[in-house]
Amino acid sequence: MYRKQVRRRRAVLALLVVGSFVLLTITYGQGSDGVQRGVSTIFSPVQSVADRALKPARDLVNWFDKTFDARGKESRLQGELEVARKQAVGVKAALAENAELRKLVQLDRSGAIPSGYQPATGRVIARSPSIWFADVTIDVGSGDGAKVGDPVVNGDGLVGTVAAVTSGSSQVALIADNSSAVSAKVLPAGVQGVVKPNVGDPGDLILDFIDSAKHVHRSQAVVTSGWRGEEIDSGFPPNIPIGEVSRAPLEEQEAQQQVHVRPYADLRNLDLVQVLTGGWRE
Amino acid sequence: MILTPKMTARLIAVVLLAVILQLSFFSQVALFHTSPDVLPAVVVSLGLLGGTMTGAVSGFAIGFLLDCLLVQPLGGGSLVLLTTGYLAGMFRERFEIHSPLVPPLLCMVLTLFAELGFGALALMLGIDSAVSTLVVRDTLIKSIFAFFLGWPIYLGLRRLLRPALVEEPVRPRAGRRPSVLGA
Numbered sequence: 407m408y409r410k411q412v413r414r415r416r417a418v419l420a421l422l423v424v425g426s427f428v429l430l431t432i433t434y435g436q437g438s439d440g441v442q443r444g445v446s447t448i449f450s451p452v453q454s455v456a457d458r459a460l461k462p463a464r465d466l467v468n469w470f471d472k473t474f475d476a477r478g479k480e481s482r483l484q485g486e487l488e489v490a491r492k493q494a495v496g497v498k499a500a501l502a503e504n505a506e507l508r509k510l511v512q513l514d515r516s517g518a519i520p521s522g523y524q525p526a527t528g529r530v531i532a533r534s535p536s537i538w539f540a541d542v543t544i545d546v547g548s549g550d551g552a553k554v555g556d557p558v559v560n561g562d563g564l565v566g567t568v569a570a571v572t573s574g575s576s577q578v579a580l581i582a583d584n585s586s587a588v589s590a591k592v593l594p595a596g597v598q599g600v601v602k603p604n605v606g607d608p609g610d611l612i613l614d615f616i617d618s619a620k621h622v623h624r625s626q627a628v629v630t631s632g633w634r635g636e637e638i639d640s641g642f643p644p645n646i647p648i649g650e651v652s653r654a655p656l657e658e659q660e661a662q663q664q665v666h667v668r669p670y671a672d673l674r675n676l677d678l679v680q681v682l683t684g685g686w687r688e
Numbered sequence: 689m690i691l692t693p694k695m696t697a698r699l700i701a702v703v704l705l706a707v708i709l710q711l712s713f714f715s716q717v718a719l720f721h722t723s724p725d726v727l728p729a730v731v732v733s734l735g736l737l738g739g740t741m742t743g744a745v746s747g748f749a750i751g752f753l754l755d756c757l758l759v760q761p762l763g764g765g766s767l768v769l770l771t772t773g774y775l776a777g778m779f780r781e782r783f784e785i786h787s788p789l790v791p792p793l794l795c796m797v798l799t800l801f802a803e804l805g806f807g808a809l810a811l812m813l814g815i816d817s818a819v820s821t822l823v824v825r826d827t828l829i830k831s832i833f834a835f836f837l838g839w840p841i842y843l844g845l846r847r848l849l850r851p852a853l854v855e856e857p858v859r860p861r862a863g864r865r866p867s868v869l870g871a
Binding site: 415418419422423425426427428429430431432433434441442445446449452453456457460463464467468470471474475530531532533534535536537538539541543569570577584585586602603604605606607610612674675 | 708709710711712713714715716717718719720721723725727740741744745748751752753754755756757758759760761762763764766767770774803806807810815816817818819820821822823826827
């Protein structure tokens with residue numbers, strides 16, 4: 407009797423292990439989309455309700471974290487404020503000039519969203535617990551016009567790209583996810599490169615493959631380059647803010663052709679985001 | 689663990705609730721820049737209460753659901769969490785749990801194991817980017833969170849599944865003394 411029980415246990419365990427490997431094999435044969443989409447479709451309304459219900463509790467816990475964090479940042483921000491005040495004068499002049507130019511070329515006055523794109527606003531309803539996968543689920547789906555590959559932004563800048571879509575929700579691979587790569591350029595230098603993640607640290611991205619002959623400096627802005635070729639193009643429209651250069655040691659630029667970028671968007675605490683639907687791929 | 693239809697329904701509810709709470713709450717809060725991961729602690733508690741089979745099956749189910757909802761490679765989460773649940777169940781079947789510190793300590797150790805497992809799996813499946821050393825800090829802090837969250841999770845699950853537990857006699861409530869008729 408006992409032996410039979412042990413044998414049955416071993417059989418169940420073997421079945422589960424083999425099942426896991428079969429699922430992994432199916433995933434890499436690109437055959438698991440239907441299952442995942444089905445489960446996501448069933449659970450996304452529940453997740454949406456849970457997300458809204460748990461928001462006050464989440465905000466309370468995050469308040470503690472932010473308070474601890476703010477204490478450390480205060481002195482550094484004082485210094486940065488001084489610099490920013492001086493720069494603001496120049497920025498005001500540039501804004502006035504920019505407004506004139508926008509009128510001339512009849513661009514969207516806000517300039518936040520490139521022409522041709524229609525933003526669909528959504529809320530983050532779930533997030534990956536593993537630091538190895540920087541993914542979030544949002545409550546915007548194919549019913550709102552979202553498609554795989556659509557860029558996702560928030561008020562601060564680029565957040566990621568849509569990786570999978572169901573009717574009521576989408577999976578967003580953040581720019582800190584290990585699968586992410588965004589073609590970008592540094593302003594005003596115009597140095598081109600690819601923004602890649604530093605897995606495990608969503609506050610530090612790497613602008614890779616830059617031209618080592620042109621030097622990039624700290625605090626320079628990094629935006630999407632949005633290049634277009636005959637056969638292939640970047641998935642992102644041009645000039646969406648990504649972040650600013652946080653570290654740019656000369657030896658790293660020359661030896662490894664890379665600098666470090668701090669994303670404008672707080673990828674750890676995302677709430678409202680916009681999926682840029684439509685655009686030039688339509 | 690004696691699995692009646694009612695108990696099976698409770699276990700399914702625990703699995704679903706744990707995954708939804710993890711994705712909608714725990715993954716979205718940060719303390720010391722790290723989000724707690726309660727799923728390994730839930731699997732460990734179920735393994736400690738129900739044995740190897742309960743631990744392995746619930747680990748597989750939680751991992752599968754997680755991978756489906758996050759559109760991650762299917763099977764990875766299942767493999768890691770079923771191993772975690774199996775190890776917790778094996779501990780329960782081979783050793784007596786004498787100290788109340790055992791469940792949280794085991795939650796901590798096996799959360800560390802699960803996080804290392806997730807990392808190893810991600811690296812084996814291929815990461816074409818640099819990996820920050822902050823991964824180590826995140827893994828360690830997640831394990832410490834598991835120590836503190838493991839105890840309430842274990843107690844809550846034990847209370848919920850008590851009717852099905854084989855070696856868990858129902859204790860009389862404190863303050864209520866046995867009375868004899870006519871005394």
